[in-house]
Amino acid sequence: MSIAFSKYHGLGNDFILIDNRHSAEPIFTAEQSIKLCDRNFGIGADGVIFLLTAVDGGHQMRIFNSDGSEPEMCGNGIRCLAKFMDDLGIPSLERKYSIHTGAGLIVPQMDADGQVTVDMGKPFLTAAEIPTTLGEAGDRKVIDFPVEVGGKVWNVTTVSMGNPHCMIFVDDVASIPLAEIGVLFEHHPAFPNRTNTEFVEVVNRGYVKMRVWERGAGATLACGTGACATVVAGVLNDRCDRNCTVNLPGGDLQIHWLAESDHVLMTGPATLVFTGSLKL
Numbered sequence: 229m230s231i232a233f234s235k236y237h238g239l240g241n242d243f244i245l246i247d248n249r250h251s252a253e254p255i256f257t258a259e260q261s262i263k264l265c266d267r268n269f270g271i272g273a274d275g276v277i278f279l280l281t282a283v284d285g286g287h288q289m290r291i292f293n294s295d296g297s298e299p300e301m302c303g304n305g306i307r308c309l310a311k312f313m314d315d316l317g318i319p320s321l322e323r324k325y326s327i328h329t330g331a332g333l334i335v336p337q338m339d340a341d342g343q344v345t346v347d348m349g350k351p352f353l354t355a356a357e358i359p360t361t362l363g364e365a366g367d368r369k370v371i372d373f374p375v376e377v378g379g380k381v382w383n384v385t386t387v388s389m390g391n392p393h394c395m396i397f398v399d400d401v402a403s404i405p406l407a408e409i410g411v412l413f414e415h416h417p418a419f420p421n422r423t424n425t426e427f428v429e430v431v432n433r434g435y436v437k438m439r440v441w442e443r444g445a446g447a448t449l450a451c452g453t454g455a456c457a458t459v460v461a462g463v464l465n466d467r468c469d470r471n472c473t474v475n476l477p478g479g480d481l482q483i484h485w486l487a488e489s490d491h492v493l494m495t496g497p498a499t500l501v502f503t504g505s506l507k508l
């Protein structure tokens with residue numbers, strides 16, 4: 229049996245995409261996905277994304293990280309999925325797709341310039357371990373709290389975009405030993421569901437540099453949900469504007485946290501790398 233796949237990336241955050249619409253369950257298990265993501269013995273990717281048919285007959289995204297864990301959402305991944313759906317010729321209204329995810333219904337739109345803008349929904353503040361809608365907490369200026377990791381106390385701000393993020397504002401992001409410290413954050417007891425960790429250097433209120441250690445994937449070149457969570461944390465800590473460019477190792481994402489609706493919009497590229505077929 230052979231199974232077609234396509235590999236896409238969003239700013240170097242790369243994914244194997246499978247047209248899995250014929251079934252309600254992913255065609256590959258977590259263990260098979262780990263093998264496919266292996267950069268030496270497999271295709272190589274940060275995750276495997278399945279386009280499924282949802283119970284209401286609509287579209288559904290499921291994803292396995294490269295370690296086989298299943299996150300609720302993936303920002304770069306859903307841009308790649310929208311491009312994949314567009315490339316497959318799946319009909320859409322105004323080039324918008326409504327996609328069920330573990331973080332609710334998410335709506336990416338293909339832009340005229342080839343980029344993809346995604347309505348990522350509302351962020352949640354998770355500092356008190358009880359999710360609070362940020363609309364209710366909107367007046368709070370400083371929401372960070374101390375966590376001891378690797379023998380040092382770090383001030384962290386935790387925001388959920390459906391999946392968990394922990395942001396730390398630093399003076400010089402290049403000086404952070406990401407691999408050493410990122411894995412300690414990921415498995416710290418303060419984060420029972422593990423966490424994605426973002427180190428953020430504010431260059432000015434409209435431009436920040438961010439480096440990420442992803443839960444289940446390690447250091448990646450970009451993280452879409454992480455970029456959204458970073459801007460939310462930056463606004464709540466009065467460090468950046470609601471409309472902000474996030475610079476990542478793989479390039480820039482434009483993030484806009486809308487004051488009116490509390491929704492976060494993310495704009496960035498999605499690129500086809502190659503297609504192939506897997507013999508099983």
Ligand SMILES: N[C@@H](CCC[C@H](N)C(=O)O)C(=O)O
Binds near residue numbers: 301392
């Ligand atoms: N790279 C993604 C996030 C993928 C999921 C993440 N590793 C998690 O476990 O939450 C993005 O672009 O958002």
